Amino acid sequence: MATRIAIMPLDEVVRLVNEWGTRPREFDGRTGAPADPELTTLADELHPIFAAPPERAARVTALLEQSRVRPVLTDDLAQAWLVEDPRQATRAAAALALREQLAEHPGRIGVCADRQCADVYVDLSPAGRRRFCCLTCQNRARAEAFRKRHATS
């Protein structure tokens, strides 16, 4: 029986990557084996989509292919997405979310610019110039830049 897919809300995609991804975990000092290797695998597939603009499209397409998600029309004439393998449901839901986001707002996802952080974010700011995952990272990076400027002068 096929599983119906709901497109994952973007803040959930972000949470998945930051909570389970190998790099975000390492940068936060969270060591040891992750509790759910399957979610870590998926998070590690998603992380570079936030990081590398040139390969984004190919990576999202590869995830869609891997999950074998397909569009259908339901009996009550609604648009829906299905996967045959329920283990692919989370991958399909996240890939569909990124497909939609990148098609509509290509510049508005990224990886935190702070040197000590690898968390990803979605940029919902009006100007669209967000560079950090959170205020803590932004303040830390600013303080570091300030100190650097004044150490050399």
Ligand SMILES: [Zn+2]
């Ligand atoms: Zn950060």
